[in-house]
Amino acid sequence: MHNRRHFLRSSSALIALPFLDSLGFRRFASAAMPTAPAKRMIFLGIGFGVTKETWFPDVKQTGADYALPPGLAPLARHQKDFTLVQGLTNRYSEDAHGGSTYWLTGANAHEGGASAHNSISVDQVAAAAFGKDTRFASLQLNGSDKDLSGPGHGAGLSLAWDNRGKPIAGINSPLAVFHRLFSAEQVPIDQLRLRMTQKRSLLDAVMVEAQDLQRGLAKNDVEKLDEYFQGLREIELRIAKDEQWQSVPKPKAPLPQPPDGRSGVEEIRLMYDLMVAALQTDSTRVLTCRLPIANLLTSLGVKVAAHDMSHYSPGERMEASQKRDAAHSELLAGLLDKLKTVKEADGTRLFDHSTVVFGSNLSTVHNLTNCPTLIAGGGAGIKLGHHLVAAKDTPLCNAWLTMLQGSGVKVERHGDSSGVLKEIIA
Secondary structure, eight states, rough: OOOTTOOOOSSSEEEEEEOOOOTTTHHHHHHHHSSOOOOOEEEESSOOOOOOOHHSSSOOOOBBBOOOOGGGGGGGGGGGGGEEEEEOOTTTOOGGGGGGGGGGOOOOOTTOOOOOOOOHHHHHHHHHHHHHHSSOSSSSEEOOOTTTTTTOOSSSSSOOTTTSSBBBOOOOOOOHHHHHHOOOSSSSSHHHHHHHHHHHHHHHHHHHHHHHHHHOHHHHHHHHHHHHHHHHHHHHHHHHHHHHHHOOOOOOOOSOOOOSSSOTTHHHHHHHHHHHHHHHTSSOSEEEEEESSSSHHTTOOSSOHHHHHHOOOHHHHHHHHHOOOOOOOOHHHHHHHHHSHHHHHHHOOOGGGEEEEEEOOOTTTTOOOOOOOOEETTTTOOOOSEEEEEOOOETTTTHEEEHHHHTTTTOOTTOOOOOOOOOBBB
């Protein structure tokens, strides 16, 4: 049924087998099963940038011999395993309060006269390549801030945008993520199959009606209807994927169910643990997380509002910004620790086949250039342990293109990319 996993079948059950290389599993496994661990990607987006005076390394110190700045100090034990890139920009970003809307897309917001045009985000390009063999092509996580679409993160339902430039919904709590990944479906299998049949019947009927409507439409309406058809085709693909996995039990959770109602530091730590669990069980290979801002500050005992913090000057606001930076670095260090601890079937580390991006759409305040960009992990063939200062106005999407191609995704460009970052290719 599924070319990535093998199953034990009986008259009443279908049970997924783990990968058993050490027990000779490959002798009877499908020839399509890859001989190397899969590639994975994680994108962690922060709002309001960083404290530029204490997060960015000295631009005169490039290559491997650079001093880690205070804002990144908690990551010292991983310094040889990540690379920092300065000088990247989202060329078409004009609104600092637009947040992370275009962070992963590099779209021209006003292309073609549209008022808010977006395009596909890099995570969804990766998901199209990596997600065929997993239950979830990608997962989108959000922090629990009440206003995640505020000035820190901008429009959208998560960091992810589909191939029509439409927002993709995210999951807003660690407990909900846990249930999506590991909780058994409560609906009997025959009812699930009936639901799938009903969905298909409804979709078929809508397709017929839409095709009939297409005759005699004006050009603009035909274009709108074409976009509508594309959306229907995406629904059809999702239904097909649901059908493929409806009989396959979810994996056993490798961690306890998280408590409900956590926020800030503890919430992010739980999200990171769940990300590792999702990759470890091969439930998905692509993850994004729109990290909380206000709740993080509150959990750190900071009483400065998130937006006020971003407009810092020496004093309370700058101290709040620096506390935020240190907390993010400490949490990221913990995530990298876990990725290095989990072993693949061939004995290598999960970290060795994963790419983790931490960054923002702006550097600080309203400065939309020099987007903070930290890339860790061995999944994309990136030269790690380095600090690169890119040429002025280098598109941020050059980093995304470099990662995609380094991970084996066959694309020639992404967003407004002008080429790869040759300096960080291993």
